[in-house]
Amino acid sequence: MTDKRVTVSDAIFLAAESRESMMHVGALMPFSPPPDASPDYLRLLMRELRDAPPVSAPWNTKLKNPDFLSSPRQRWIDDQEFDLDYHVRRSGLPYPGGERELGILVSRLHSVQMDFHRPLWEVNFIEGLDGGRFAMYTKVHHSLIDGYTAMRVLSSSFTTDPEERDTPHFFLRERPTRHSAGEPVATFSGLFALVREQMDGTPMFWKAVGRLGKSLGGRGKHLAAPLQAPKTIFNCRVSRNRRFATQSYKMDRLKAVAKAANGTLNDVALALCGAALRRLLLDLDALPPEPLIAMLPVNLRPKNDPGGGNAVGAILASLATDIEDPVDSLQEIIASTKEAKRQLEGMPRSTILQYSALLLAPMSVQLATGTAGRVRPAFNVVISNVPGPKEHRYFRGAQLEAAYPLSIPVHGYGLNITLNSYAGTLNFGFIGCRDALPHLQRLAVFAGEALEQLEATHL
Amino acid sequence: MTDKRVTVSDAIFLAAESRESMMHVGALMPFSPPPDASPDYLRLLMRELRDAPPVSAPWNTKLKNPDFLSSPRQRWIDDQEFDLDYHVRRSGLPYPGGERELGILVSRLHSVQMDFHRPLWEVNFIEGLDGGRFAMYTKVHHSLIDGYTAMRVLSSSFTTDPEERDTPHFFLRERPTRHSAGEPVATFSGLFALVREQMDGTPMFWKAVGRLGKSLGGRGKHLAAPLQAPKTIFNCRVSRNRRFATQSYKMDRLKAVAKAANGTLNDVALALCGAALRRLLLDLDALPPEPLIAMLPVNLRPKNDPGGGNAVGAILASLATDIEDPVDSLQEIIASTKEAKRQLEGMPRSTILQYSALLLAPMSVQLATGTAGRVRPAFNVVISNVPGPKEHRYFRGAQLEAAYPLSIPVHGYGLNITLNSYAGTLNFGFIGCRDALPHLQRLAVFAGEALEQLEATHL
Numbered sequence: 001m002t003d004k005r006v007t008v009s010d011a012i013f014l015a016a017e018s019r020e021s022m023m024h025v026g027a028l029m030p031f032s033p034p035p036d037a038s039p040d041y042l043r044l045l046m047r048e049l050r051d052a053p054p055v056s057a058p059w060n061t062k063l064k065n066p067d068f069l070s071s072p073r074q075r076w077i078d079d080q081e082f083d084l085d086y087h088v089r090r091s092g093l094p095y096p097g098g099e100r101e102l103g104i105l106v107s108r109l110h111s112v113q114m115d116f117h118r119p120l121w122e123v124n125f126i127e128g129l130d131g132g133r134f135a136m137y138t139k140v141h142h143s144l145i146d147g148y149t150a151m152r153v154l155s156s157s158f159t160t161d162p163e164e165r166d167t168p169h170f171f172l173r174e175r176p177t178r179h180s181a182g183e184p185v186a187t188f189s190g191l192f193a194l195v196r197e198q199m200d201g202t203p204m205f206w207k208a209v210g211r212l213g214k215s216l217g218g219r220g221k222h223l224a225a226p227l228q229a230p231k232t233i234f235n236c237r238v239s240r241n242r243r244f245a246t247q248s249y250k251m252d253r254l255k256a257v258a259k260a261a262n263g264t265l266n267d268v269a270l271a272l273c274g275a276a277l278r279r280l281l282l283d284l285d286a287l288p289p290e291p292l293i294a295m296l297p298v299n300l301r302p303k304n305d306p307g308g309g310n311a312v313g314a315i316l317a318s319l320a321t322d323i324e325d326p327v328d329s330l331q332e333i334i335a336s337t338k339e340a341k342r343q344l345e346g347m348p349r350s351t352i353l354q355y356s357a358l359l360l361a362p363m364s365v366q367l368a369t370g371t372a373g374r375v376r377p378a379f380n381v382v383i384s385n386v387p388g389p390k391e392h393r394y395f396r397g398a399q400l401e402a403a404y405p406l407s408i409p410v411h412g413y414g415l416n417i418t419l420n421s422y423a424g425t426l427n428f429g430f431i432g433c434r435d436a437l438p439h440l441q442r443l444a445v446f447a448g449e450a451l452e453q454l455e456a457t458h459l
Numbered sequence: 460m461t462d463k464r465v466t467v468s469d470a471i472f473l474a475a476e477s478r479e480s481m482m483h484v485g486a487l488m489p490f491s492p493p494p495d496a497s498p499d500y501l502r503l504l505m506r507e508l509r510d511a512p513p514v515s516a517p518w519n520t521k522l523k524n525p526d527f528l529s530s531p532r533q534r535w536i537d538d539q540e541f542d543l544d545y546h547v548r549r550s551g552l553p554y555p556g557g558e559r560e561l562g563i564l565v566s567r568l569h570s571v572q573m574d575f576h577r578p579l580w581e582v583n584f585i586e587g588l589d590g591g592r593f594a595m596y597t598k599v600h601h602s603l604i605d606g607y608t609a610m611r612v613l614s615s616s617f618t619t620d621p622e623e624r625d626t627p628h629f630f631l632r633e634r635p636t637r638h639s640a641g642e643p644v645a646t647f648s649g650l651f652a653l654v655r656e657q658m659d660g661t662p663m664f665w666k667a668v669g670r671l672g673k674s675l676g677g678r679g680k681h682l683a684a685p686l687q688a689p690k691t692i693f694n695c696r697v698s699r700n701r702r703f704a705t706q707s708y709k710m711d712r713l714k715a716v717a718k719a720a721n722g723t724l725n726d727v728a729l730a731l732c733g734a735a736l737r738r739l740l741l742d743l744d745a746l747p748p749e750p751l752i753a754m755l756p757v758n759l760r761p762k763n764d765p766g767g768g769n770a771v772g773a774i775l776a777s778l779a780t781d782i783e784d785p786v787d788s789l790q791e792i793i794a795s796t797k798e799a800k801r802q803l804e805g806m807p808r809s810t811i812l813q814y815s816a817l818l819l820a821p822m823s824v825q826l827a828t829g830t831a832g833r834v835r836p837a838f839n840v841v842i843s844n845v846p847g848p849k850e851h852r853y854f855r856g857a858q859l860e861a862a863y864p865l866s867i868p869v870h871g872y873g874l875n876i877t878l879n880s881y882a883g884t885l886n887f888g889f890i891g892c893r894d895a896l897p898h899l900q901r902l903a904v905f906a907g908e909a910l911e912q913l914e915a916t917h918l
Contacts, residue, residue: 039554040554040555042553042554043553043554043555081894083893083894083897086700086893089567090553090560090563091551091553091564092550092551092552092553092554092556092560092586092587093551094501094502094549094550094551094584094586094587095498095499095501095502095551095586096499096502097551101549101551104549105550108548112571115698115699115700117698117699125553127551127553127554128551128553128587239574239576240574240576241545241574434542434545435540435542438542
């Protein structure tokens with residue numbers, strides 16, 4: 001039986017939850033069915049699930065005080081009336097079942113706030129994709145599990161063997177220990193938690209932050225001055241609805257460009273995002289003259305490090321949106337990330353954490369004081385890169401085609417881009433506020449065209 | 460340009476809104492496509508909509524204070540950034556696209572709270588029903604339009620001519636005057652508004668109600684004593700999720716039974732509901748020994764009455780769930796409704812309103828004081844009968860098969876049954892709290908079996 005206090009890290013995401021800034025993360029995973037799949041492949045799968053053993057912790061635990069999320073006496077308890085049909089769902093797509101219809105459905109599903117009276121996860125099997133394909137959309141509240149661990153847990157319920165059809169679903173396995181050994185968590189939400197943990201939760205501290213916020217409201221320019229990022233149309237108060245767009249590129253293409261330009265794969269990914277943002281904002285006559293600034297969670301641990309503890313830092317990098325020429329723009333980004341990483345290189349781990357906290361402090365203050373989206377942003381957009389499995393994965397014989405992360409837009413930061421590597425591809429998930437970014441879909445299109453343009457330069 | 464105060468009646472539904480008791484109503488309408496329909500019939504329809512003229516009032520108006528619904532300064536204003544794609548949607552069903560899959564999707568859609576930052580309506584076109592059929596699910600907040608008017612407005616956007624394909628959609632027409640002449644509004648929500656209007660909104664009145672509620676909390680039995688209805692598993696606090704089930708019967712079958720038993724069509728409908736509830740509760744070992752009591756909104760205006768003003772009353776009738784024999788049970792219901800209606804017959808209109816308000820007062824007090832679902836209920840279930848069109852209706856050549864209403868479960872009253880007559884059929888919409896009624900679907904099945912049983916008795 002479960003009955004345990006929520007951790008500080010869980011509590012942060014519960015306290016931050018609101019109808020507009022919802023603290024759940026997701027993943028969209030399209031699959032190609034096995035050659036021998038019958039038309040009711042998914043229905044049979046559902047039947048298998050209904051006959052499955054009871055779900056494991058934490059998937060069967062819910063909050064004790066669902067109507068007062070930030071209760072100091074908040075606990076995780078067993079859901080005695082666990083309702084599997086609520087958590088495991090089936091959906092269909094309208095004709096013709098293309099990426100467009102899938103994106104619309106997933107945007108809608110991600111816009112619905114979770115029911116805090118139940119275990120905070122859902123899996124949706126989506127049928128009706130062209131060619132008999134289907135997709136899995138998972139949604140987990142960040143207080144239950146972080147996005148990085150969620151991705152690991154999901155991966156573990158898939159297999160590298162297309163013939164293996166018995167691997168238990170993730171909710172039938174115990175969650176691995178949070179942030180345990182192995183690779184560090186280099187995501188926005190990981191950092192978000194980290195920094196808010198650093199900012200000690202005593203009332204005195206929050207009072208001081210409040211005063212800071214008030215002075216910020218009065219003479220915003222003074223505190224905002226050290227921040228380089230210009231305000232954009234998506235650095236605003238967010239509404240409760242989301243738009244989601246995806247794009248996947250072969251890693252080899254990105255690597256070839258990176259090699260030619262003497263930069264990293266991540267630099268090229270940033271260049272695609274920067275070029276797409278530049279075009280979108282230019283089309284809307286809303287491109288600021290100053291370059292947009294991205295915040296990048298980075299893994300600073302050397303290879304073969306035994307692990308343990310945190311080794312995640314944040315760096316700010318220019319997206320060079322002020323430069324029209326794609327090659328010059330990429331070179332500017334490469335220079336910017338190099339310089340940012342050099343800053344951290346000599347630092348001991350504790351200093352890196354402090355330095356990262358400092359970079360993120362303006363955002364934290366804005367979120368804590370409710371000024372986010374009303375004042376100049378600390379940066380424009382978070383771009384995280386989450387490592388995924390290197391080989392193809394299978395689920396009941398169906399091949400996982402891609403895995404697109406859905407992260408958390410918050411007030412002031414109405415766009416989030418998260419990348420996930422998988423089997424020789426890099427998968428981009430663009431998620432934003434529906435109202436701030438009515439043409440968010442174009443980011444995915446423009447990013448693809450930017451890659452073609454870079455390849456065409458033979459740089 | 461719209462900028463007008465919300466009416467008292469609108470304000471009531473805004474004030475009553477909460478995440479658990481959501482004040483939106485809906486209708487589910489399956490259609491048979493025209494013989495010449497192409498596979499992208501609905502997609503073409505969407506294209507037609509996007510090229511349509513701007514939507515008319517009130518469909519383009521939103522609340523001025525969406526974050527403080529019961530603001531005394533609440534107003535309806537134009538939505539300057541009206542986003543048609545948000546309001547007109549497409550969905551698909553998973554395989555095999557039967558009534559079950561449709562019911563699950565509509566239950567989910569009806570469980571999502573509306574976004575009060577936008578005009579309070581949605582239309583969802585649902586594809587993937589077997590045989591190329593599709594369905595329309597509409598959702599409207601009761602503050603924007605009442606369910607009865609909504610049904611009239613919807614009907615007016617359909618046509619009796621299968622060849623007529625240009626009738627404008629309801630949101631491209633002005634809403635007719637609320638509660639205007641013609642037939643009276645005999646629905647639960649109509650009554651709900653009426654009674655709360657009667658209960659004068661002055662602070663003094665609500666203070667008195669508050670005191671009443673406190674004494675009720677202390678010694679509930681005393682005030683509850685005059686109420687006959689037993690507490691059941693669904694007379695509880697409701698959760699935020701819904702279940703929805705439907706059933707349609709040929710009017711001729713119901714009329715034949717009514718004639719043989721010397722009762723009304725409505726009596727037979729009540730008998731089906733009563734028999735279904737008896738079986739469901741018996742299966743769950745939760746049938747109270749006392750008969751369940753239904754509250755029925757009734758239209759008391761004689762035929763050919765010129766109309767104007769309200770002529771709606773409420774009566775309470777036994778559902779005879781304590782009687783096993785179906786014929787005896789029907790006879791008991793007939794006697795009960797006769798007696799209830801006789802009470803009202805001689806009364807002038809104003810007295811009927813007062814009498815109805817008195818019947819509903821315990822429910823109103825419970826809802827106002829937050830004791831609903833914690834004390835003995837004023838009655839067990841509301842069963843409304845809303846008249847619909849007598850002839851078949853068509854929409855872009857597709858034949859409307861049925862129209863199932865989705866009404867409002869509230870705390871204390873976790874089940875609502877609303878009937879709608881259409882083209883020689885009576886359509887039942889059962890809607891309830893997902894958690895209180897995990898087997899709600901069985902009500903629809905049991906009601907059908909109860910009808911067969913009554914027919915077999917050759918009474």
